[in-house]
Amino acid sequence: MSPDSPIPDFTLRQLAYLVAAADDGTIAAAAARLHVSASAISDAISELERSLGAHLAIRRRAHGLTLTSAGAHVVAQARPLLAAARELATSLAADGALVGPITIACFPTLAPTILPPLLAGFAAEHPGVDLRVVETTQDGLAGRIESGEIDVAFVYETLVPGNPRRRRLYALPAHVVLAADDPLAAQPTVRLETLVDRDLILLDAPPSSEHTLSLFAARGLTPRIRQRVRSYEAVRTLVGRGLGYGILVQRPANAASYEGFPLALREIEPAVGPVGVDVLWSADADAPPRVRALIDFATSLEWPAPR
Known part of the structure; x- marks a missing residue:
């Protein structure tokens, strides 16, 4: 493209095809997602390279598509351009x-x-x-x-x-979740030192797991983990069954587990910082x-x- 040319030689569609191929990792995957032929995307990328005078991607049949440094730069610049184009089309149809x-x-x-x-x-x-x-x-x-x-x-x-x-x-600060008939539920607050030798049902999903373990580590404690689960409700259900205690942040209005077992929520003493x-x-x-x-x-x- 000539520096004096007021109109670029490349198109938004060519940019969109390059971004799609970069995101999906292969031209075939991008073509399937966009419902176009693989040759259409490949040709568009080649035309874009000719227009910009730069090699944008390495295409290997068995290894997919890898952006060159120039290609990564073009993709980064193309994203806001494509977003602005979509917004332009949307705004004209919105009527306020x-x-x-x-x-x-x-x-x-x-x-x-x-x-x-x-x-x-x-x-x-x-x-x-x-x-x-x-x-x-x-x-x-x-x-x-x-x-x-x-x-x-x-x-x-x-x-x-x-x-x-x-x-x-x-x-919100983290709190302790107990079965309603747990002896500790009779207390208004619970110390982590009291829990350390009990079974912990750990919500093992970042950043929840890291936060829970850091609360113990800050007091030089290591909890005894009985089960690691990925679901918030799984923690409450296992606690409701009396299989251990949990430490959670969110506070649902329903004070019962998924199965209907009553639960008790107790604050940690000394108080921990809010999340x-x-x-x-x-x-x-x-x-x-x-x-x-x-x-x-x-x-x-x-x-x-x-x-």
Whole structure:
């Protein structure tokens, strides 16, 4: 492309095909997802390379597609361009209303608290917005906010890959979950030293597991883990059966396990610091109006407080 040319020689479609192939790892996978032929994507990438005068990707039949340094640069620059193009098309059809998709990521342990008011309340106010939910752990967020694959994420105050913008929704200290007939349930608070020789049902999902173990480590203690489970409700169910105790942050209104066994929630003594729950979004690009509206809606709600 000539430096004096007012119009680039490449197209948004060529950029989109390169980004898709980079994301999927192979041209065949990108073609299947986009419902086009593999040759269409391959030809588009070749045309883009000719237009830019740079080799963007190494294509090997058995090893998929690998971006060159120039290709990685183009993909990074193409993402906000493609997002802006999608927003332009959406805004012209909106007639002033908020429309279009929002992809929401949420930690599984937060989903029962965060998602219902968003999917009910925000959706009722803005029926033209399509809310799409992705439940994922901290590890599953890597790069997905920066790439634009996820618009907003609801997470615990913790280390999240990248440097996204954030707002605090609420903060709760961890508490001990006991079977209602456990002798410790008769006490208003529980010391970790009292629990250390008992069986712990550990919520083994980052960052919950790390936080629980850090509470003990801060006091020079090592808990005796009986079971590691990935589900918040599995912890409460096993505790309700009398198989151990749990340490959790979220506080559901229903004080019974999934099976209906009564549970007791007790604060930890001495008090532990609260765990923040934040909403995150990309710092690399301006959030479209519908995403900003969702963030404002989420931060305006009354979220749970310690009981």
